[in-house]
Amino acid sequence: MTLNSYAQNKHLAVEADKMSVYYGGFRAVKEVSLQIPQKAITALIGPSGCGKSTVLRSFNRMNDLVPTARVEGAIHYHGNNIYAPNVDPVEIRRRIGMVFQKPNPFSKSIYENVAWGARINGYKGNMDELVEASLRQAALWDEVKDKLAESGFSLSGGQQQRLCIARTIAVKPEIILMDEPTSALDPVATLKIEDLIQELKENYTIIIVTHNMQQAARASDFTAFFNMDADRAGYLVEFNETNEIFTNPKHELTEQYITGRFG
């Protein structure tokens, strides 16, 4: 897919170029080309098994943790292919952070949850300030400022997820990947996270996978719709501005999907 008019005005944050992902002999994602605009929210949607999570995890090489995973094609980030042999995934992950489906705070204090990432990445500034700023950005500071020494697990699910966002922000990434960040949360916590994501797009590029189509409609600027073809490989069907996707989809499959007539 070529660059559309909307994206031409924006700078690109990261770009997948004919990327295929294999798990062993199984091709999970087929030749996806996707250009993610900077400082905007891009949602990846599609039916279960369409490879949207796989695509998301490819952006910061989290798929490397799966022993059998293999990526073909390229992902361009600042002009470099992050899958080039001389690229260290540790550096990629530090610049492209990730928030997961289930809140996964570390079994440490709230303060340490935020400070740990900064510390291991060699942060030299004032740690207290960094922790406070990160928690503020994650809209969590007021709720936790009096109990920074308590365990991260003492927070509610929604607070835990915002803590995970705060610790991701603390290492100052450029892009934040979110893998169904609200699927384990109740509706109110979900809306809070969505608002938070809206705030974050001022400073960060956000790519979010969601199984909740409405969430993509509500909270994203761009939407990429993935589907699964006959040999169960995921591929990109349509990528457009969210408003366009949800009011005037170009592709018949997209239309069926967003109107609930899919499958």
Add this chain to the structure above:
Amino acid sequence: MTRESFARELKILDTKILRLGSAVEEGIMKSAVALKTRDLRTSREMIDLDEWVNQQRIEIMMGCFTLIATQQPTGPDMRSLAATLEIAGELERIHDYVKGIGKISLQLDTAVLPTAIVSLIPDMAGIAADMLRQAVEAFTANDATAARRIPLQDDAVDRLYSQISYDLALIVTAGQATYEQANLMQWAVHNLERAADRVINICEWVVYKAVGKYVEMDSGYVAETAVIP
């Protein structure tokens, strides 16, 4: 406050209605005055403005559709979007009447009309425009009480309408104007009367948006609820 972006979008739509409403309100007054003063240039401007109004209405409509498609509005949000859609339509149609008055003004061309009648037309337009202003304000303020009170003013419009119709018949009989001229005038006045009726429709949607109940506000309603404080 959650769903801030959605709230922001709704606010933008409200502002658009407000802008469109005041343009149409101004149109009612301007076209009536132009008819009276035989200001053909202003009349032509009113006709030309219709294109902008239509465009505005479509913009508002599309905004509503996008929000419905992406934000899954429910409750007051859904009512607000429905009212916005309908009110934009009503405003567009009111401006069609304004445009009609402008066309009549051009058709009358240089004809000189009896002063007594033409000076009543701006009075009527004034009441209708005022009702519209109040209705749009009630919409943005989400004020059902104010919206309920507006239709009561329609009687004055209706009274002026009857009087002008009667006067026109007298003028034609007295040979002060041609039958054709009187007919055109009658249309212009009728347009104003219809415009005021459509303001009542707007009020109905304002009430629906605010309290979630759709109440017909025809003449019967007015009689029954005239005691609203």
Add this chain to the structure above:
Amino acid sequence: MSDESTTYIAPEPKFGYPAGPKLDQQIKARHRRGQFWYVLLGASLIVSILALIALLYTIVNDAFGLAAVEYKNDPTRLVVEQQEKVMLADRDTVSSEDDRELAAGIMNDPYAIGFFGYAYYQQSSDNLTLLAVDGITPDAGNVEDGTYPLARPLFLYSDARVLENNQAANVFINYYLTHVNEEISDVGYFPLSAGRISQAQQTWKQANALDLPAGQWAAINPDGVGGSLSIAGSSTVYPLTQRMLERIKADGFVGDTSDESVGSTAGYRAFCVDGAADIAAGSRPMNQNEFASCRKIGRLPLEFAVGTDALAIVVSAQNDFLTAVTADELRLIFTTAQKWSDVNPNWPDQPIKRFIPGTDSGTLDFFVETVFPIALDELPQPTLVSILADNVSPGLGRRMESEQRFFADQLVFFSQEQWAEACDGATPYAGCTLPPRAKDSVLQLLNENVTEPNIVAVWKLVPSLLNRAAIEQEALEKYPAASLQFTSWVSTAFLRSPQSSTPELAGVRTAVLGSLWVVAFTALVSFPLGVGAAIYLEEYATDNRLNRLIQTNISNLAGVPSIIYGMLGLAVFVRALEVITSGTAFGAVAAGATANGRTILSASLTLALLILPIIIISGQEALRSVPNSLRQGGMALGATQWQTIWSHVLPSALPGILTGTILSISRALGETAPLVVVGASTFITTDPTGPFAKFTTLPVQIYQWTSRPQPEFQNLAAAAIVVLLILLLSLNATAVLLRNRYARRAA
């Protein structure tokens, strides 16, 4: 099933499912099946609990119980004799068996003090001052109820067959029990309560086979009764008996009587050993040895309480500074103090003149036993040494002293010259350099060389508790010289003493220390290795054929019988690596170390290999239970894999890892077979001193004790099992505590 008793929620049959009564039956049948399994599971739980109880029962039953102990020298006697010797040795002390003599001596000297029966005090009460002891002056109330510390009962002893054959004796005791309370206050003692008198009367009735109801008494008129009657014993009871003899004669008794005031001990000897006396009078209860002697000559002593005496501590009426003493002051006055001012600076600077009854008197024994501590281990070290010195031959004593001297500044068995010569010689004694013996060490010497306890029979705990009377009977009959003691085989002495071939002296110190050393080294080796391997396998190893093979083999190794590890340890650590495991490679062959490979180090390495698979598997299990999201969370922040493992995965897995490790170390603590193969010492009395020392462990010790034929070793084994169980339980408790602590921190 009637319709009245069952409510059907949906009566109509629908969609092919059972309805109505059938539904009811079907549901009940399903419940029954469930109940069957419920009962089965419950039964298996009960069986395992029963098995546990049976196990504990067996152990406890063996670890505690009665034991018949024969002493070469009775420790209580040793203490009393020692004290009496100290008291009598002083040159200012006058000793006499005749209390009147004592009273007369005290009267005339303001600095004299003495004690004797209360009766003698009353006879001379004008010239004597009675002292309060610990604030209590004796009177009828506090003597009868025992609050006066120096009160004691008075007894007559006889035997049922003696009474049957000797009418005079029988009638005299009957007369005694009838009238003693009328005379006793006049003699100077304190009357018994009605209850205790009727108890004594009951004994007499039983001896005469009189079936009278309790409380009813058959007084015999002594008028005209004759025969020969011989009484011997306590000088304290003597005046009372004299009074009763006078009275019975006045009432018409015509028999020949002899009454000797020889002291309780001599009286009991006359009754139990010689059989010369028909009645023994005593101012203390007959002890078990005396009882046993009686049994030997076919006498079963019957005890008749006849009154209570209070020992009177008296000074002269001329004494103007003393009206009360404490027990502490008494101890000083009658032992080490020379002058009154030594005891209390307020008292005059005059020598103490002591007047005490002689050693044949029950009064002196009673005084010593009451005022001084009577258990050996309560005595101070110097006293113990002097008891030892009195009871061992000089040759043996010199050997003891040469091994380790008794005092830093004084020699007991050696002369200064001998000692100096030996210490300056070519082969000085160990005692020349070692610090003096502690009290424990002296006690042990006493135990081994003087008292020499010899357990002649043991009974298990349950019969000891339930059947004590029968056991006492049996012990008296079979082991008359032994005293019956309730023995806890688990004791501090048991924990402190090294191995010994004498069961009474054997302990587990060597074995416990050996176990601790071995287990500590095992943990030191196996924990890092096991956890490291687990981390590698779980976090780093890729899923290839080699790693699968390793994984399978580790699982299999966990099931290999432990004896095979013993063979491995023998071949590799003991033999092949002997240079290292024996310590010769490090030049570390110190005292107690051996030059062969059968060392703590070999044992530890063997056990470490044995538990390594278990630690690896439990470690993997714990690591696997750490959610993957935690690893991803760490990696997503740009952490390296090791940073993630170190900061997040390991802390989360630690409770599980620790639990697995400590449980497997518990297993190592309980292992016997591989250690026997590796070469734990069968008999070792020196404490292990380091990794290169010879050793034995608790389970090995238990195994060896259980294979000994003497029954006492079974008890020792049980006691050692108790110690082992306590060790294991505390280890497991540590595991639980650690796990909870880390789990709380992780939550």
